[in-house]
Amino acid sequence: MNWFNLLLARSLPLLPRGLIWRAAHRYIAGLSVEEAFETVRSLSRQGMKATLDILGEDVFEAPDARAACDAYCRLLARIAGENLPSGISIKLSQLGARFSEESAFQLAEETVRCAQIHGRFVRIDMEDSSLTALTLGIYRHLAGKYPNAGVALQAYLRRSAGDLDELLPLRPDIRLCKGIYVEPESKAFKDSEEIRRNFLLLLDKVLSHGGRAAVATHDPILVEQALERLRRLGPERERHEFQMLLGVGEALRPRILSAGCRLRIYIPFGPKWHAYSLRRLRENPRLAQYVLKDFLRWPGG
Ligand code: FDA
Numbered sequence: 467m468n469w470f471n472l473l474l475a476r477s478l479p480l481l482p483r484g485l486i487w488r489a490a491h492r493y494i495a496g497l498s499v500e501e502a503f504e505t506v507r508s509l510s511r512q513g514m515k516a517t518l519d520i521l522g523e524d525v526f527e528a529p530d531a532r533a534a535c536d537a538y539c540r541l542l543a544r545i546a547g548e549n550l551p552s553g554i555s556i557k558l559s560q561l562g563a564r565f566s567e568e569s570a571f572q573l574a575e576e577t578v579r580c581a582q583i584h585g586r587f588v589r590i591d592m593e594d595s596s597l598t599a600l601t602l603g604i605y606r607h608l609a610g611k612y613p614n615a616g617v618a619l620q621a622y623l624r625r626s627a628g629d630l631d632e633l634l635p636l637r638p639d640i641r642l643c644k645g646i647y648v649e650p651e652s653k654a655f656k657d658s659e660e661i662r663r664n665f666l667l668l669l670d671k672v673l674s675h676g677g678r679a680a681v682a683t684h685d686p687i688l689v690e691q692a693l694e695r696l697r698r699l700g701p702e703r704e705r706h707e708f709q710m711l712l713g714v715g716e717a718l719r720p721r722i723l724s725a726g727c728r729l730r731i732y733i734p735f736g737p738k739w740h741a742y743s744l745r746r747l748r749e750n751p752r753l754a755q756y757v758l759k760d761f762l763r764w765p766g767g
Contacts, residue, residue, distance in 0.1 A: 471751045474758060478744050481761050489757045490743030492713040494521070495735040499544060502735035505712065506550050513723050515730040516552035517589055517709070518545070522738040523559045528569060531562030535573040539580040546584035553587030553614075555732060558601055563593075567600055574604050578615045585614075589680070592618040594647035595654075602629055609636045616680070620645030621665035622654040630668055634675040641680040641709060642668055646745050666691055673699065679706045680730065684715025693725050703727065711746070 478486070495505040506516040520538060525531050538554055545552050556577055562569030574590065581588045590605055592598065605617035616639030619626045623645060630640070644661050645654065655661050665688055672679040673695060681692040689708070696703035707728035710719065722729045734742055747754045 471754070474751060474754050475748045478747055478754060478757070481757060483740060485757055485760050486740065486743055486747070488760070489753050490739070490747055493711065493734070493743060493746045494739050495712060495733045497735065497737050497739075499541065499735070502733055503544075503548065503550060505733050505735075506552050509731050509733075510551050512719075513729075514719070515707075515728065516550070516733050517555045517587075517730055518552050519555040519557075519591075519732060519734040520560075521734050521736040521742055523557045523593070523741055524564055525560050525562060526565050528562065528566070531560070531566075531569050531573055534560045535577055538577050542577075542581050542584045542586050545586060552733075553589065554581065555589045555591050557591045557593055558597060558604065559593055563597055563600055570600065571604055571607070575608060575611075578608050578612050582612055582614050587614045587616065589641055590615070590617045592620050592643075592645075595623060595649050598623065598625065598629070602633070605638075606633065606636065609633075609638060615639070616641060616678070618643055618682070619668060620654075621668055622649065622656075622661045624653060624655065626668060627664065627671070630671050634671065634677065637676040637678075638672070639678040639680075640668075640672050641682050642672070643682040644685070646749070662688060669695065673706070680709045681706070682709040682732075684710055684718060686718060689718055689722065693722070693727065696727060697725070714746070 495502040502518055506518070509516055518541065520534065520541060522534055525534060538556060542554060556574065558570040558574060561573040578588045590601055592601055601617060605615065608615040618641040619630060621642060621644050642665060644665060655664060669679055669681065669692060683689060696706055707730055708722045709730045709732060711732045712734065719729060747757065
């Protein structure tokens, strides 16, 4: 990242929320469940599946963690009631991981149990590296008991290959992504080629050990490489899928669908959109620059 983009990334949190929303709402289905469901239906008509994320993270009070779990359970009942082709994605920091491992553990299990009752899948997002070990520990526990749980692994983390080796005997369900949090070089690869190489190494391990892979990227090079690997698997490729974020990489969708692969879109919604939006804008310096230009024209900006 050049110094201008770095400065931009650092200043984004200081900008008015109205400006951030104007730029970032393309990444978010809306504030309500109804809006999120409308997005799921629209994507479904175009042949895609969904994973719904109730926005919110870094909860520090037990009642807030409990409320997040309850909200997910209500959401799961509505998804099933309307027979929507969607699972859910959860963050352990929303279930209390920042203040109590026990809370995250119990509420994650409750959410997965609830999803099982409703025949739905739960993906545990991977957050910053302070939560990696806990997230994998909780996933290991859940994977041994429930078939409807999966976890994300980040290709930029140096530890991920070793972490995956430990999970392989479980035939794990892994969403592979590059990784979005700011990590030091001691923990994360910084070179984009190295991250790509590690992504493909992790993908090969999942595919060759009977795991299930969700290839979560908008990088055309990785998409082509993954398509080639899945093509070689023949009919078995149907166990695996691609995933993309709402509002990102739409031009790549037809390539995946026309290759006969499943594509699931990550659909975040809800009033707590700010932290997620900042992460997306940081990955899109051009859009972030528009936000800054808007700010300079903003009354009082
Ligand atoms: P890269 O960053 O190289 O982007 C490839 C291309 O995509 C860019 O050239 C650009 O065209 C487009 N693009 C990417 N971001 C954009 C944006 N914000 N706006 C517009 N265009 C954009 N991370 C994590 O740490 N933990 C997690 O649990 C998850 N979960 C997750 C789920 C799903 C379904 C996806 C797709 C991604 C995640 N991620 C994640 C985020 C992931 O780690 C990564 O930060 C982004 O996907 C961007 O990386 P790409 O692989 O797309 O490559």
